[in-house]
Amino acid sequence: MSLKTFHSVDKLVRHGNTLLKEFDAVSFDVFDTLLVRRIHDPDLVKPPVAQFIANLAAATGLHLDWEAVQGCRDRHETTLRSKTAETFVDHEARYELFMRSMLEELFQGSEQERIDELYQQVRRYELKIENAMLVPRAEFADWLKDLHAQGKRVLAISDMYLSAAEIEELLEHAGLLKYIHDVISSADSFLCKASGKAYEMLTGKFELSPQRWIHIGDHPISDGIRATEAGLKHALVLQDPEERRRKAIARHYQAYAIYRKFWTGRTLQQFMAPMEAENKPYSGMYMAGYNFFGPLMGVFIQSIAEHCKKRNISKIFFLSREGWMFKQVWEKVTPYLYPGAELPEIEYLYVSRMALAGASCAYKGLSQENADIVFLPAGNRDFRDVCRVFGLEIEMFTEHLQRYDLEADTLLSRNYKDYDELNRKNFDRLLQDVAFQSEIKRQTRPHNNALQRYLEASGFFVHDDVALVDIGWLGTIQRYLYSAIEHRKDHPNCHGLLFGATRGIPFDSQEKSHIKGLIYDPMGGDLPGSAILYAQDLFEEACRAPHPTLNAYLPDGDTKYELQFRQMSDAIGKAEQEQDAHYADLQRGILDAADRFGPAAAIMMCDSSDYRAWVNYLLVNKLAFPKRSEILAMRFKHHLDDFHGSGAPTLRRKWFGIFENPWQLNGWRLRLSSIFRGFLYKRHVRNISNRAAINEE
Amino acid sequence: MKNKPHQLLDQNYELGDNGLLRQLNHLRRMQFSTMGWFHSGPGLKNMVVLFIYHRLGRPIFRLHAWYHQQPRIKALLRRILPGD
Numbered sequence: 202m203s204l205k206t207f208h209s210v211d212k213l214v215r216h217g218n219t220l221l222k223e224f225d226a227v228s229f230d231v232f233d234t235l236l237v238r239r240i241h242d243p244d245l246v247k248p249p250v251a252q253f254i255a256n257l258a259a260a261t262g263l264h265l266d267w268e269a270v271q272g273c274r275d276r277h278e279t280t281l282r283s284k285t286a287e288t289f290v291d292h293e294a295r296y297e298l299f300m301r302s303m304l305e306e307l308f309q310g311s312e313q314e315r316i317d318e319l320y321q322q323v324r325r326y327e328l329k330i331e332n333a334m335l336v337p338r339a340e341f342a343d344w345l346k347d348l349h350a351q352g353k354r355v356l357a358i359s360d361m362y363l364s365a366a367e368i369e370e371l372l373e374h375a376g377l378l379k380y381i382h383d384v385i386s387s388a389d390s391f392l393c394k395a396s397g398k399a400y401e402m403l404t405g406k407f408e409l410s411p412q413r414w415i416h417i418g419d420h421p422i423s424d425g426i427r428a429t430e431a432g433l434k435h436a437l438v439l440q441d442p443e444e445r446r447r448k449a450i451a452r453h454y455q456a457y458a459i460y461r462k463f464w465t466g467r468t469l470q471q472f473m474a475p476m477e478a479e480n481k482p483y484s485g486m487y488m489a490g491y492n493f494f495g496p497l498m499g500v501f502i503q504s505i506a507e508h509c510k511k512r513n514i515s516k517i518f519f520l521s522r523e524g525w526m527f528k529q530v531w532e533k534v535t536p537y538l539y540p541g542a543e544l545p546e547i548e549y550l551y552v553s554r555m556a557l558a559g560a561s562c563a564y565k566g567l568s569q570e571n572a573d574i575v576f577l578p579a580g581n582r583d584f585r586d587v588c589r590v591f592g593l594e595i596e597m598f599t600e601h602l603q604r605y606d607l608e609a610d611t612l613l614s615r616n617y618k619d620y621d622e623l624n625r626k627n628f629d630r631l632l633q634d635v636a637f638q639s640e641i642k643r644q645t646r647p648h649n650n651a652l653q654r655y656l657e658a659s660g661f662f663v664h665d666d667v668a669l670v671d672i673g674w675l676g677t678i679q680r681y682l683y684s685a686i687e688h689r690k691d692h693p694n695c696h697g698l699l700f701g702a703t704r705g706i707p708f709d710s711q712e713k714s715h716i717k718g719l720i721y722d723p724m725g726g727d728l729p730g731s732a733i734l735y736a737q738d739l740f741e742e743a744c745r746a747p748h749p750t751l752n753a754y755l756p757d758g759d760t761k762y763e764l765q766f767r768q769m770s771d772a773i774g775k776a777e778q779e780q781d782a783h784y785a786d787l788q789r790g791i792l793d794a795a796d797r798f799g800p801a802a803a804i805m806m807c808d809s810s811d812y813r814a815w816v817n818y819l820l821v822n823k824l825a826f827p828k829r830s831e832i833l834a835m836r837f838k839h840h841l842d843d844f845h846g847s848g849a850p851t852l853r854r855k856w857f858g859i860f861e862n863p864w865q866l867n868g869w870r871l872r873l874s875s876i877f878r879g880f881l882y883k884r885h886v887r888n889i890s891n892r893a894a895i896n897e898e
Numbered sequence: 899m900k901n902k903p904h905q906l907l908d909q910n911y912e913l914g915d916n917g918l919l920r921q922l923n924h925l926r927r928m929q930f931s932t933m934g935w936f937h938s939g940p941g942l943k944n945m946v947v948l949f950i951y952h953r954l955g956r957p958i959f960r961l962h963a964w965y966h967q968q969p970r971i972k973a974l975l976r977r978i979l980p981g982d
Contacts, residue, residue: 208963440966442959449959450911450951457944462937464944474907482903488915491906729934814937821933822916822924831915879931886932 204425206438210340213417213437217344220435226409227348228356229341230394230418231368231384234439235357236335236375239472240804241448241455246334247271249537249803250327256541257319258307267806270307277303278362291393294362300324326540328370333537333800337375339478349380357384358403358416360393360423383407394423400431465807466815470496472801473794483790485834490787493823494743495794497720498530500816503802504719504809505670505698506535509545514666514696518550518659523672523700525549525746526788530795537799545668548659551764553751556648557681559592560754563649564688566638567591569629571684574677574706582614584628592753593644601637605630649685651754651762656686658762666694672741673701676708676716683714700740701733719809720816723893729817731889732824736864739835742784743791749777787835824864825882829875832864860884910952918952921945 207213217227229235232243240246251270258265277299282292297320304319305311311319348355357377359368365386372378385403392398400416403409411432418424419439428436454468470492474480483491509517519528528549535544561571567587575581575590584602588595588609595609602608605627612620613628631637656662669679679697686692695714702708702718710716721730733740749767757763768774805811823831860881863874874881904914912918925940927933950958965971 206967208960440963442963443956445963446951446955446959447911450948450955453944453948453951457941461939461941461944463940470913471911474911474913476907480905480907482905484903485915488904488906492913492915727934728932729936814935814939817934817936818921818924819916822920826923826927879927882933883931 203434204429204436204438206421206425206440208440208442210338210439210441213439214340214344217415217417217437220415221351221353223434224353224413224415226354226356226407226414228358228403228414228416229345230416230420230424231357231359231372232361233419233444234338234417234424235341235345235377236337236371237444237476239334239336239451239474239476239801241451245804246327246330247274248806249330250323252803252806253326253540254304254307254319254323256539257322260541260543261308263307265307270303273307274299274303277306285391289391290396290398291360291387291391293360293387293391293393295364295388295391296324296362296367297364299362322541324367328367330537330800330803331371332374333797334472334804335371335375336476336479337377342375342377342478345377345380354407354409355381356403356407357381358394358399359385360387360395360399362388364388394418394420394427397427397431400428400433404431462811463814463818465805466496466500466812466819469798469801469805469807469812469815472804473797475797484786485830486784486786487790487793489823489831489835490743490790490792491794492790493819494740494787495791495798496812497816497819498527498791499534499795499798499802500809500812501700501720502527502531502534503538505531505668506539506544507809508696508698508717508719509668510542512666512696514545514664514668516546516548516660516664517668517670518548518661520669520671520678521549521551521553522746522748522750523741523744524670525748526744526791527670527700529792530798533792533795534799534802537803546660550659550661550669551655551751552678552682554677554681555590555592556751556753556765557652557678557685558590559645560649560652561681561684562591562641562645563685564642565684567632567641568684569632570706570709571680572628572632574675574680576614576616577675577705579614579616582612582617583610584613585609587613591641591645592648593641597640597644598637601631601634601640604634607631647756648754651756652685653689654756654760654762655754655764661686662689662691662693664693666696668696668698670698671700672744673699673718673721674703674737675706676702679714679716680708687714701730701737703734703737720820723889726893728886728889729821731885732820734885735824735862739864742780743787745781745784745788747781749774821882825885826878827863829871832866832871836864910955912952918945918949922949 205216207216248267248271251267251274254270255265255267278294281294281299285294286292300323301316301320304316304323308316308319345355357368357372361368363386365384368386369378369384372381372384385399387393387399390402392402394400404411412434414433415435415437416424416428416433417437417439421438421440425436425438451471454464454471457464458468505517519525528547531547558571572587575587584598584607585595587593588598599609607624607627611624613625614620661667669682671678676697676699679695683695692713697714697716699716699718701721702716704723708716721727721733723731749769751764752767753765755763755765769777860874860877863871863878863881866874906914908914908917921940922945925942925945928936928939
């Protein structure tokens with residue numbers, strides 16, 4: 202009988218292959234042998250399950266916290282183990298037995314059918330979390346396949362409170378069950394490897410010859426000494442120092458996160474990290490999506506859910522086009538984070554500034570504020586841009602313009618050299634003209650009617666409170682949308698939840714319409730979050746949707762509507778398609794990160810505010826202090842913004858441009874600017890502080 | 899982030915494009931300028947311990963595993979070193 206210890210899977214497999222002729226049956230330990238966990242402690246799976254049970258209890262009016270549920274579970278498990286110890290040497294427990302008895306205690310008075318239903322829900326959720334945390338060891342998976350192909354009898358044996366049925370589900374999810382003939386768990390027979398009784402039982406049950414049977418595991422006693430004592434010819438024990446190191450690192454991060462919140466987000470990313478065969482080389486774009494954008498969006502989604510729960514918001518509208526990505530992340534993350542909890546309905550709403558701008562003028566006309574917004578982008582210069590943005594027929598306004606000494610191409614933007622303040626004042630006076638405003642309302646009313654029909658069909662007016670989720674930045678979409686529906690008595694309270702609220706133009710927060718930036722909001726004195734201002738467009742591109750932008754809401758008869766999307770056959774459309782291909786990897790990274798964010802965040806049991814310090818660090822480091830290679834890889838090739846006109850303002854570069862935003866530099870300027878990142882950030886901090894001081898005044 | 903493919907978690911268990919050195923740089927910047935709010939920051943002691951695990955952990959853990967397979971050396975050390 203031979204007991205050998207190996208420090209790498211590779212060496213164990215090689216040695217195992219030299220013994221192929223000496224055995225017909227091979228058994229593997231399951232946990233930490235065939236399957237490894239992303240987390241260092243298997244008990245970390247229990248608190249989110251306890252939280253799930255607490256949520257289920259809350260739905261029936263029973264208020265429990267998760268610690269009480271966990272305490273109840275531990276008590277029932279201990280009781281069962283004590284009872285088992287009266288008959289068996291091993292103090293084993295079976296998951297189904299102690300979980301059912303726990304549920305019967307918590308949900309006293311419930312019928313057996315209800316307990317069965319609750320048990321199935323809890324079991325399903327616990328296995329879902331376990332599956333998310335378990336990863337097959339790549340080399341063992343390959344070896345299993347070979348052993349199965351060679352006709353060896355393959356068994357999986359585990360000392361665990363989960364029954365064979367549950368372990369089979371875990372192995373199936375890992376893609377290993379098809380190579381395994383039988384799965385044996387100590388929870389079914391109460392006989393463990395730890396006492397050696399499991400080996401005796403298996404020898405009889407499966408008619409195995411110990412001389413032709415080798416066992417592989419990670420525990421020196423259960424998988425090593427006990428196997429050889431049972432007469433097995435070979436027992437191979439894996440004591441992998443790398444696996445111990447990985448777990449030690451995860452344990453340290455989690456311990457540090459308790460008293461230094463900076464490490465909470467890092468711990469989350471450690472639990473999200475790919476392992477074994479998952480951890481193959483990826484492109485820089487995918488890495489940015491997985492390690493940077495993905496966690497940021499996960500935290501954003503978690504903040505949205507917390508915000509909505511606190512304010513009893515019953516429906517969330519994810520606004521196109523960035524809302525498409527947010528909705529995908531929501532659908533991946535929330536089933537893990539909020540199982541059993543009542544969450545708002547969600548819907549994707551097709552909107553755009555261009556489509557809403559015209560519709561917003563139908564009842565109140567073109568306001569001063571909305572006109573000022575048109576001239577914020579440097580490319581917009583005159584009244585033709587105003588007509589383009591609001592979908593107006595310019596010919597109908599010639600007379601109105603002439604009454605105020607204006608032409609269609611009179612320069613109205615301060616970004617241009619020949620700008621005359623008098624023209625702008627005349628334009629501001631024109632905005633007060635009743636006839637001018639009547640013409641605007643007349644032209645935009647059909648678009649507003651179509652918008653209202655669309656919103657009615659989407660159930661917008663059915664709810665008292667709705668959340669409008671968008672990337673940011675000024676809240677223009679919500680501004681226009683609210684103007685378009687404000688006249689209706691049944692319009693809901695609109696809670697604008699933005700990824701970043703720059704507040705470049707003050708948002709006139711009213712009781713029924715307000716915005717809040719969840720990742721960046723200067724109203725919270727958020728300095729690191731302001732790093733978003735370095736590369737706002739990058740976030741828009743990262744969240745791009747696989748459909749063109751909406752141009753207008755068009756009436757279709759008296760009762761229907763049509764959504765008119767931008768055509769993609771022109772040069773800009775082709776550039777958009779090029780952008781789609783450029784960012785495909787990054788978006789794939791974000792969605793893969795979202796798959797792992799949910800279970801990792803469920804295990805962390807933290808609020809979104811606990812990740813704030815790490816989120817701030819990610820934003821500052823990646824955006825204010827990026828590497829040159831990151832800028833070159835992530836920067837977009839084209840950025841479509843139909844709101845922006847085609848004007849070319851007169852701007853001068855100062856100091857050869859090396860002190861400009863590095864995300865907008867190229868060539869030698871970009872290389873040289875890397876020396877001045879700190880200086881640029883200090884200037885940025887000064888600008889933000891000055892802006893905050895002006896806003897306060 | 900280089901253009902050639904990289905693992906998301908490298909062989910030292912650091913995030914591929916956001917390793918420990920980057921966090922150390924951030925800690926250094928925090929000492930000398932206003933960077934913003936990061937709770938209590940990473941902490942120098944924590945960074946040192948993590949640096950040891952991430953960058954020096956491979957040989958240390960291998961040595962530890964090798965040591966536990968050497969009963970003679972363990973017995974000798976027990977005799978030499980003061981202990982319980």
